[in-house]
Amino acid sequence: MIFVDSGAWIALLDQRDGFHRHARRVQGELLQGGHGRLVTTDYVLDEAVTYLRLHGSAGLVGDFRTIVTESESLHVVWTTPERFWAAWDTLLGRPDKRWSLTDCLSFVTMEALGIRTAFGFDPDFRQAGFKLLPEET
Helix, strand or coil: CEEECHHHHHHHHCCCCCCHHHHHHHHHHHHCCCCCCEEEEHHHHHHHHHHHHHHCCHHHHHHHHHHHHHCCCEEEECCCHHHHHHHHHHHHHCCCCCCCHHHHHHHHHHHHHCCCEEECCCCHHHHCCCEEECCCC
């Protein structure tokens, strides 16, 4: 399994994004099943939709919804109260980091599911001890 962060979703959908080319390269690996099932959270979807809505177009938001709802290889993990509070505890426990609550929820979810690799461009994943794809950008 591989966790898909909002930056990856945005880069895949928005050709103007500076990471678009890198994201498309990783997408090729994902389509070949190189990293197993794709996993994301409702909070990551929220973050990506909000960004696309504010910086992209309504068309991209619609395209994204189609991808999420029709993908057979994507599993959306819905936030439970327990995971939400664990993420908040992670945030409070690391005052030295500028992690968002969404980042912390991603980390908690990845730990709970045994996922060690994220597809995205946020170095916070590396700071939290996860592998990040693409490795070089």
